[in-house]
Amino acid sequence: MAKAESEYARLSDAALDPASAPQPPGKTALPDRLLPQLATPVEQPPAGEWRYEVKFDGYRLLARIEGGEVRLFNRNQLDWTDRLKLHADALAELNLDNSWLDGELVLLDDTGHSDFAALRQAFEIGRTVDMVYFLFDAPFLNGADLRQAPVEERRAALKKALSNNGNKRVRFSEAFSASQGDIFESANALALDGVVGKRLGSPYESRRSPDWVKLKCRLRQAFVIVGFTRPQGKRHGFGALLLAVNGPSGLVYAGRVSSGFSQSHIKQLHEQLCTLERDASPLAEPLNGTRSRSVKWVEPTQVCDVEFTEWTRDGLVNQAVFLGLPHDRPSGTIIREQPMPIKAEPTKPKYRGKTRTVEVAGVKITHPERVIDSVSGVHKDELARYYADIAPWILPHLKQRPVALLRAPDGIGEEQFFQKHADRLEIPHIKQLDPALDPGHAALMEIDDVPSLVSAAQMGTVELHTWTATHDRIESPDLFVLDLDPDPSLPWSAMIEATRMTLSLLDELGLQAFLKTSGGKGMHIIVPLARNEGWDVTKAFAKAISQFMTRQMPKQITATMGPKNRVGKIFLDYLRNSRGASTVVAYSVRARPGLPVSVPIARAELDGLRNAQQWDIYTALERAKGLGADPWEGYSHRQRITARMWEQLDAQKPGD
Known part of the structure; x- marks a missing residue:
């Protein structure tokens, strides 16, 4: 030193x-x-x-x-x-x-x-x-x-x-x-x-x-409040708050906090918690008799910030001090935060002379020093490593689906082109599908393993887009997508409101929907389907939803594409459900400054979302590795479009 x-x-x-x-x-x-x-x-x-x-x-x-x-x-x-x-x-x-x-x-x-x-x-x-x-x-x-x-x-x-x-x-x-x-x-x-x-x-x-x-020097993180104890001595309101974090099986007990409260904190919190009381514990595992004595359980919706010295061996906070109530942390997102251990950093390769290759997942990356994005400074080899590392999370969304590639061989600031078929340039390891799937064109492509994923990055691919059908039943989509695309002048709160209202409509229809950030300006809502309808019906149903929302919120939402029609509004895009159309896949990088990533989120995280580009290639990977629960739990469940749903939307199914 x-x-x-x-x-x-x-x-x-x-x-x-x-x-x-x-x-x-x-x-x-x-x-x-x-x-x-x-x-x-x-x-x-x-x-x-x-x-x-x-x-x-x-x-x-x-x-x-x-x-x-x-x-x-x-x-x-x-x-x-x-x-x-x-x-x-x-x-x-x-x-x-x-x-x-x-x-x-x-x-x-x-x-x-x-x-x-x-x-x-x-x-x-x-x-x-x-x-x-x-x-x-x-x-x-x-x-x-x-x-x-x-x-x-x-x-x-x-x-x-x-x-x-x-x-x-x-x-x-x-x-x-x-x-x-x-x-x-x-x-x-x-x-x-x-x-x-x-x-x-x-x-x-x-x-x-x-x-x-x-x-x-002291640890600090957010916890879910799951209960409180009776006050003792001269204190009024409550004695301590019971804390928890989300784990794979539900809420896990994390100890108590009884210090750091002002009288105003105690009064305010006690009034709030009394309205949330419930009979049974919300914890995944019951507490023993001693720890649960004199506890009043509450609905696990309130979050608090706590400072403490350490985690004990049995997973409890030690010497906890209450800090406050954060305004932007949904309780469903609270997990135990783990510091990263120090690891020896590998020496970055030096690129000299004509030997300009590195190897990622067994694939040779040429020109690894090429800057893909000048804002973040990400090099080509770093992008390839991201796709190799994110493979366990992105591959399930790619397998069996025709894929289209947005390629920027010289970086996103230079020429970009969209490749839907294997004719423009054959890419090693990427599977070519039966040409009969898309008559009159070269073969469609599929990415189904790590080498093909990294090979796409080697050939300059930044974004990956998939069809809403799998190649084994190409004429029967197994999902539809609603893309909320806002006028850039709108505040982010308008996007949150429009997303929430669209989700409410889908709830009324009886359809379970899943959310992801677009990585661009807006949000994507994905609805899994049973494969019993064709392209025309699925697209018409998505259009009916878009038009229904436009009638309900004409000042906020439009179903008509084009910048002139979107001024001050959000375009609820249903057109991605046509045959041959595609949507950026979950965990794909976007070819935008900073290289944001399209990231799946749980519904409980929506209100705490700050923007559509909240995660980049580093934070998206960090988030995926640290998830305690799948934000798209239940995604494998497939749903049918019923006659009743068409009636609710005041629309007619094609052919009826």
Whole structure:
């Protein structure tokens, strides 16, 4: 660490010198969008040379500065500039240009620690005057693209750029020195809740990276409230809350929390919980007599944030402290959060000379260094590895279905084309189906194993689209799709409302539906069917639903395609149910900036969804691996379109 400190001091003076800092020649075009680098949770400080910073408990905030204009974006790319005018003005005073700055918006308490509960409350009432924007990185600075520069150089350049800053609302996030063995001791001495470590020499990557790690001095996560105990002593209301998390078989008991409550918390929570009382425990496994004594059980709909020191061997929280009630966490999504263990990172291959191949799942990837997306910086080999890793989740949705490929051989910023048949370019490992399935065309294709999936990526495929029928019964669709496609000017809340209303209609019809983000702008609703109808009937039924919704919500929804018809509305697209049409498959990457992914979600997650591009190739894989329950449980159940359903939609079945 001493060596690193010396190097850091040297770089602080040299970082902005073009002769010493690794900058591209001339000015670099500033991207319109930049995703933040995210830290990986770890249990122990990793080996190697790291620099540690305070882990702030606030809102992640990125600042884009161009032509004197400052725009502020939260982690989910929502524009918060109008909500944080004081901070935008403070950044404008720095006289920077063509810059992307990364940091955290916090509210400090009297001891100088970040207070997230107070920050959220202040944000809700619009009081931003006391908030502080701590800056810790500069991916772009004064026209220079510093993403590939070592983190210590970027931070030194940022610190120098802030050297004349006199505004208390914008500050530089200082690092502190500690050896690997002393990091927790140092953090505890500073009374920190956690620290963020950054590997010296590492670049800035718009993804969750092992080069940034976060260590919690105390653990923190959300829990489902399943009951409460009677108060003792002078306390009124309740004594403790019983906590649970979702597991494979249902709710699993996770212990109790009895401290951290104010009197107002106790009163408010007690009133809410009394309205949710139930006779039986909602837990998958009953508690023993001692733990269940004096417990009043409640419906598992309320969620709370809790801080604690550790998980005990029997899966209970230790020394738990109540923090608050989050507003955006459906109870069905709460699982036990597992820190990732530190693993030795494989050395990235160096691409030299003419030998430009790597191997993924036994498939040779040529030009692995090719950038597929300039926003995220994802290379071709990384995209291939995503498809290899996500195979257990995506292959069940691909098998036996004709597949169409959206290919971008030179990256999504260059020419793209849609390939539905095997005539344009034969791809190794991809199965060619019987040409009789689609008369007059070359053979349709199928992807049914990992080598064919990776081979598609090798040949420049970014997106995978499937038919709504399987090739063994090509004339009988086994599902239909409703694609909610919004006018870009609409707020995300309009999409949530339209999705919820469409689901309600399907409920009334007696049809079970399943949700996934499109990875683009909207949502996809999938309804499994028994294969007893043909293409015309299935498409007509989907159209009848779209038209019914249009009659019910004429100001919000349209069944007519075209931008002019969609102004201020959501197009409920039923056209993907024609023979030969296709829809992007679950877990497919989308050819859009940041490489978002189309992700299946449980219905309970809808209200907490932030946008249709919530997951990328890193977070989608992380989510899939951490799922405790299948969000599409019951998807294998097939349903019939009945005469009664046509009547309810005031529509007529073709041929009747």
